[in-house]
Amino acid sequence: MDLVPKQVFLTKGVGRHKEQLCSFELALRNAGIAKCNIVCVSSIIPPGCRLIQRRAGLRLLKPGQITFVVMARRSCNEARLIASAIGCAMPIHGMHGFLAEHASVGEDCKRTGSYAEQLAATMLSSASGKVKNIKTSSIAQAARCRSGIWTTVVAAAVLLI
Structure with missing residues (x-):
């Protein structure tokens, strides 16, 4: 059985509910991946x-x-700003790439996504010894939490076999 991914896509979601687990489920639904058995x-x-x-x-x-x-993934039930992001760094030729996950409190989408993207690029550069010929991208989800209601944000790279 060959379990090497051939394609990858990025997705994100947010969910709110009085129960933490339900807010996570709703975030997965919003991201479009709740119907899957996630590993x-x-x-x-x-x-x-x-x-x-x-x-x-x-x-x-x-x-x-x-x-x-x-x-x-980040969850919260207090009045805060939360965010999660996936950064992606892929070499133009030959080598494997990297994904980096980052979740934060008090940062917006732009800052969280940029950090995750930079982290993935750093991982790739340190593995390959080069900084050139790297294609990077990211996806981020932020949300402002309310006291007493669980809010969950997710960002994911989905690897397709």
Whole structure:
């Protein structure tokens, strides 16, 4: 059985509920991946794996499918700003790439996404010894929490076999 991903897509979501677990489920629904059996994995993008659009990736998912993801998640039930992001760094030629997850309190989408993207690029550069020829991207979700209501934000890279 070959479990090497051929495609990857980025997604994000937010959920709110009086129960923390339900807010997480709603965030997964908002991200479009709640129907899957999610397995969290580490941060490697195999050589030749293509980054595809979210919409195209979501169409490939089936209910109950075992789905490998790199996920950033933050939950809160106090008046705060929370965010989660996935950064992606892929080499132009040959080598494997990296995904980096980051979750924060008090940072907006732009700052959280930028940090995750920079982290992925740093991981790739340190592994390859080069800084050139790297394509980076990120996705981030932020939300302002309310006291007494659980808010969960997720960002995920979904790896498709």
